[in-house]
Amino acid sequence: MESDVAPGDxxxxxxxxxxxxxxxxxxxxxxxxxxxxxxxxxxxxVLARRHGPLMRVFAAKLLGSDIESDDVVQEAFLTGWxxxxxxxxxxxxxxxxxxxxxxxxIDRLRVRRVHEDIADWDPAAPPSQDxxxxxxxxxQLDAVWVALDKLPTIQRRCWLLRETAGFSYSEIAEALDLxxxxxxxxxxxxxxxxxxxxxxxx
Amino acid sequence: xxxxxxxxxxxxxxxxxxxxxVAVFPVKPILHAASxxxxxxxxxxxxxxxxxxxxxxxxxxxxxxxxxxxDCSTPEVLGRAAEALRAVAELEGVEPAGSIVVFxxxxxIADPEA
Amino acid sequence: xxxxxxxxxxxxxxxxVEMIDGHSVDELDAYLAAGRTPYDPAIENSAACLxxxxxxxxxxxxxxxxxxxxxxxxxxxxELWITGLLDTIRDEVRAGRDIPLxxxxxxxxxxxxxxxxxxxxxxxxxxxxxxxxxxxVLDGDITQPGAxxxxxxxxxxxxxxxxxxxxxxxxxxxxxxxxxHTELAVTSVDVIIxxxxxxRDAAAPGGEAAS
Numbered sequence: 001m002e003s004d005v006a007p008g009d010x011x012x013x014x015x016x017x018x019x020x021x022x023x024x025x026x027x028x029x030x031x032x033x034x035x036x037x038x039x040x041x042x043x044x045x046v047l048a049r050r051h052g053p054l055m056r057v058f059a060a061k062l063l064g065s066d067i068e069s070d071d072v073v074q075e076a077f078l079t080g081w082x083x084x085x086x087x088x089x090x091x092x093x094x095x096x097x098x099x100x101x102x103x104x105x106i107d108r109l110r111v112r113r114v115h116e117d118i119a120d121w122d123p124a125a126p127p128s129q130d131x132x133x134x135x136x137x138x139x140q141l142d143a144v145w146v147a148l149d150k151l152p153t154i155q156r157r158c159w160l161l162r163e164t165a166g167f168s169y170s171e172i173a174e175a176l177d178l179x180x181x182x183x184x185x186x187x188x189x190x191x192x193x194x195x196x197x198x199x200x201x202x
Numbered sequence: 203x204x205x206x207x208x209x210x211x212x213x214x215x216x217x218x219x220x221x222x223x224v225a226v227f228p229v230k231p232i233l234h235a236a237s238x239x240x241x242x243x244x245x246x247x248x249x250x251x252x253x254x255x256x257x258x259x260x261x262x263x264x265x266x267x268x269x270x271x272x273d274c275s276t277p278e279v280l281g282r283a284a285e286a287l288r289a290v291a292e293l294e295g296v297e298p299a300g301s302i303v304v305f306x307x308x309x310x311i312a313d314p315e316a
Numbered sequence: 317x318x319x320x321x322x323x324x325x326x327x328x329x330x331x332x333v334e335m336i337d338g339h340s341v342d343e344l345d346a347y348l349a350a351g352r353t354p355y356d357p358a359i360e361n362s363a364a365c366l367x368x369x370x371x372x373x374x375x376x377x378x379x380x381x382x383x384x385x386x387x388x389x390x391x392x393x394x395e396l397w398i399t400g401l402l403d404t405i406r407d408e409v410r411a412g413r414d415i416p417l418x419x420x421x422x423x424x425x426x427x428x429x430x431x432x433x434x435x436x437x438x439x440x441x442x443x444x445x446x447x448x449x450x451x452x453v454l455d456g457d458i459t460q461p462g463a464x465x466x467x468x469x470x471x472x473x474x475x476x477x478x479x480x481x482x483x484x485x486x487x488x489x490x491x492x493x494x495x496x497h498t499e500l501a502v503t504s505v506d507v508i509i510x511x512x513x514x515x516r517d518a519a520a521p522g523g524e525a526a527s
Contacts, residue, residue: 018445018474018515018516018517020442020443022516023442023448023474023513024442024448026513026516027448027472027513028472028511028513030450031448031450031472031511034450034451034470035438035449035450035451037451038434038438038451038452039409039410039412039431039434039435040434040435040438041402041405041406041409044405045398045402048398048401048402049398052397052398053387053388053390054383054384054387056387056390056393056397057383057386057387057390058383061383070393070396070397071397073397074397074400074401077401078401078404078405081401081405081408082408090450141378141381141382141385141386144378144379144381144382145382145386148379148382159379163376163379163380164379164380164383184342187345188334188341188342191341191345191372191375192334192341194375194379195371195372195375198375198378199371199374199375270497272436272439272493272496272497275496275497276417276428276496276497276498277417277418277426277497277498277499280417280426280428281417281419281424281426284419284424284426285424288423288424301423302423303423303424303425304423304424304425305425305426305427306424306425306426306427307414307426307427307428307429308427308428308429308432309411309429309431309432310431310432310435311428311432311433311435311436311439311497313439
């Protein structure tokens with residue numbers, strides 16, 4: 001094999017020589033998604049590590065269950081891997097995965113609706129109790145969770161699907177078996193409530 | 203003549219002994235190739251019989267899926283592996299008038315350091 | 317007042333439409349979600365609307381920040397599902413098409429999977445400094461011996477390297493790997509440089525001073 005740096009091939013500026021592993025870890029989502037679509041497991045691993053934690057927290061909030069969220073996220077990434085050739089814009093891989101996570105979580109909610117009494121779906125996931133969270137910079141973030149947890153479950157789900165996963169009203173309606181008008185009403189209520197709690201809006 | 207299971211085992215040994223072959227993947231199930239790194243490929247819980255042997259009438263079909271190392275020419279390595287497989291099959295497994303077809307497929311060309 | 321969680325909003329009980337300076341909050345929400353385009357002067361010139369929009373934008377940002385922050389604070393739970401995921405997908409790598417290799421004996425059939433060739437190209441590219449390969453496209457009927465194949469490589473170049481040098485080095489390295497390991501009749505290798513990235517040293521604070 002020829003050497004990777006031939007004589008005379010020295011770059012004109014200082015060489016930083018970022019290793020192949022570091023290059024992949026630092027790579028843009030679009031690059032990673034393109035490589036993954038070509039079968040690169042290592043690139044997909046970087047995507048899973050980069051975005052998995054957020055997806056898991058999101059799924060936990062949507063489901064109201066910390067335990068199921070791991071399964072949902074794992075299933076969603078597996079689905080994502082299998083459907084990478086359907087991803088039109090690799091730069092938007094995070095949104096695309098977020099949608100798959102949402103859909104997976106919704107599937108679970110549907111199953112629960114069949115098996116459980118509608119009256120007590122689930123309590124909201126409690127905020128983490130890690131003491132390190134309770135420091136001043138956390139207060140604002142905690143306030144968000146406190147406010148979200150005060151919302152009725154159905155409103156919280158609508159809000160998360162709309163604001164975090166970018167679902168349209170009709171997509172939320174379909175996902176949660178509601179009419180678009182109901183979704184509109186629920187979102188209006190949750191928006192008003194959250195604005196009031198967090199932004200002191202009226 | 204030995205039975206097909208023993209033959210498959212002997213064939214697996216032969217292909218693994220071929221210079222430039224760094225791993226053998228089970229042929230069945232088909233989707234069982236590792237794409238990244240030999241260590242992972244070998245981590246599969248290893249059934250010792252990886253090369254597939256199939257008989258119909260007097261035709262013996264031998265199929266092997268392998269990983270080669272990128273510091274040797276893959277076509278040459280596959281050719282040597284196929285010839286080694288056929289030599290073992292002729293010696294051990296085929297009836298005098300029978301014929302043999304050998305399929306060898308590279309599913310991974312691995313970095314020698316990996 | 318009861319805990320709001322206890323009373324799920326009945327569908328018929330829609331909240332009265334809240335208006336801000338002649339615009340419904342729904343309309344303002346949709347306007348914000350659309351990235352404030354197309355530009356609506358009636359909204360953009362209303363102080364009340366702008367206040368509402370900024371409160372809503374802040375709210376969105378805060379709920380997003382809360383998610384990312386919580387995600388960052390629980391990293392150690394990931395190893396398990398990621399390991400499980402990787403074990404599964406490693407077994408699911410699509411082999412792709414079979415690429416034939418010539419052997420003089422017709423009773424010997426040699427092939428290479430498309431996935432193996434993609435992996436070969438990535439490994440060759442990753443061995444180079446200053447280049448990060450993204451997409452690899454093999455165009456042509458790779459299942460037919462001798463069919464003309466054109467290869468397109470899309471890559472990013474590390475800041476500080478000369479684009480033309482890297483592109484040429486990538487092209488030559490990949491071509492040589494293909495010549496060594498395949499019998500594809502590669503008639504052209506196009507390299508598209510679509511991005512520049514900062515290397516680790518350059519990205520670090522005071523990177524220029526680091527050795």
